[in-house]
Amino acid sequence: MPRLNATGHTSAITGAAAGMGAEVARQLAQLGANLALIDRDATALATVAAEIQALAPQAVITTHVVDLADDDAVAATCTEIIAEHTALQSLITCAGSSMLGSLEQLTMAEMRWLMDVNLWGTVNITKGLLPALHASRRAHITHLASIYALAAPGGRIPYSMSKFAVRGFSEALRHELEGSPITVGAIYPAGVKTGIILRGRFAAALDPAIADRAATAQARMYDTEPAVAAGIIVNATLKRRARTMIGRKAYIVDVLVRALPVRHWSFMRGPLREATDTTTPIA
Template identity: 40%
Template sequence: MKLHDRTALVTGAGSGIGRAIAHSLAQRGCHLALADVNAAGLADTVAQLQPTASARGLRLSRHALDVADRAAVAALPDEVLGHHPGLQLLVNNAGVAVGGTFEQVTEADFDWLFEINFHAVVRLTRACLPLLQRADQARIVNLSSVYGLISPPGQTAYSASKFAVRGFSNALRHELAGSTVGVTVVHPGGVATQIARSARKPAAVPAAEIEQRIAEAEKKLRMPPARAGEIIVRGMERDKARVLVGGDAVVIAWLERLAPVSYWRWLGPLVMKTTR
């Protein structure tokens, strides 16, 4: 896919992988509509991109958006068209996490995570698909996770949502086969973002235990976001159906394929070893 002079809508663009994707797209001459609920982070992203946008003559718009707000999601395509003549790329990147086992995570927190990680992906796709179908070439890019390939203990809510994104993306790709709209699902491994630190914490778990879990999780988050963003954007350019981000994601994908039921017998001890 030629990204030059295309327009991309990127959610969760105020930090982490979303911000990195925006930078990589801008370097290729892609116009950007950037959305996030974090107004300060979104302003920082826009400020960082402004020199590139000015030098390349790129349109750059920012949109305050809570992806769990149905009315705001439904209104977003018209808002984007107020700044851009069309839309060719939708990057559903916004996501959150909840720490704790199934018994520790409340029903309210479980539902909150699903609203953002899965239902928002579906709603944004539904809202933007008519715009994408007007283009001669377009693509939907949905961020899943390595936890959309495997399901570790303590990740029931997050893993369930990321498996849902994976299944939705794969089925949608088959439905849109032969059209001008492609679908890419992305499985990042350990990318050094703030997702573990900003995850919702179960009230039933002691603060010391939560801090220990966060520290263990952050040891696995090693890849710089800029590197992850570049891998993802290269996958868009190559029309890839699936993008594995990081060597850990590649190993996990192969292990799950070889031992789809018993992989945790080998992977579990390795995870525990690397977090000590």
Template identity: 50%
Template sequence: MHRSPTAARRARRPRLDLRGAVAVVTGAASGMGLESARLLAARGARLALVDRNGDALETLADELRAGAASEHPQVTTHVVDLSDLDAIAALPAEVLAAHGHVDVLLNCAGVSMLGRFEQLTLEEFRWVVDINLWGTVAMVQAFLPALRERPTAHIANVASLYALGAPAGRVPYVTSKFAVRGFTDALRHELEATDVSVSAVYPGGVQTGIIHHARVAASVPSDVAARAASAQSALYRTTAAQAAERIVEGIERRRPRVFIGRDARLTDLVTRLAPVGYWSVMRGIVAKAGDTSAPA
């Protein structure tokens, strides 16, 4: 059977060797970003760590520089708020000056917001989308020219289980993550004839601090928000280190889709089999996590 040149190119794409590769990791100060940075370093990558928490970045950088298992990788830290598009645009020059090239871009940074749609202001909604979507888009646009210069390069964008199924009570987050999913798929198609491969990463419930550090809509009482956050975190089964194993393996193998956790795989299956009816199942699982209504 004859295959197109593009299909043949995809089939013969080599595995990405992380030894000596330069990886830019956003959200590196905590959670999946931090654990992915540790694992990338352990496999010989040089790292440009990006986060808005400068102190936590420096702590991680010191750990990686000192760790024998990481072969003393070259590590730089870059304090950037991903809602600041000018700061993102200036970042490649800073990274290239330190490292010379870029082979991997891993977009892990993300935020969440507690509150149902009618409880939110547009400013609160926009804050989530600005970081989760526009931060990801801007990072890719900024670093794609450098990635295109490499013989083997990869982009991995972390979406979410909530980019597969859309629960009530998380409208801004779902909106941003479905958009990241669509952006990533379309970008993969645009780049299929190049040496840059692209992954969409779908974590299920991962034990990170995102939900307990989520912003809360101003109209939601703090005790109600705490109740919803606790219900959400009770659904998390996968550790950040386990998630990082899947992410880094996906980068090395240049997988187009990476699922983390049984819950993500099941959600993918159920939403394809029952694109409307899946909510009757999902509702019972996440109802308390999405309930930010005050007691009557």
């Protein structure tokens, strides 16, 4: 499959104001790409855009402040991006959040909110930019899933649901676009040091101290630096890979789930016990 050439072509990146999205943008700009940076945080997005412009003065960089759960706003943003960039070659969806709590602790509204952010935001921007990607000689869509799109732990039901759905969306879209110029891939990070779990939400019914304990335990398990993860994402996008793991744990869990589709949890329960415990009172 022909590799993409970043130079002179545009990559649209969601969640570009921080974390992996910002790092992916930096690395693509240094390879000569133009950028359409998308996020809901206007101030942070402007800061990141200015930093990248200083590093890559040749890059054409536009910023687009939007809530990806707002259909009308996303449609307007896609029209804006298509008007400002004539060579859109890739879409990389890094936007997302987390939600702690058991099913009994969570409300339907809390779970729907996370699905809107992680799933429908991804679907929304992909659908909106698909016509521009079709116009390219070759193009690639990269969706960030998660290790929890391979195996679903307790205490993370809405997050796992959303990421399994992103995985399903990516795979179905890849099959739907066979024979077109567009290829689709999903990324499965095991844990990147972005702080997403510490900045994420938790059920209103959950004791904040218990939520902090679980989030901190989860964060301790993250061992991949954002720059390293971003390099893997950029490489997977340019090589148009369908399936990419980030981190040794992702490879292990992938093999474990394939070998033991039901019993894999017996091996994961112990290491994840504290990170998934949203019920035991603080002593």
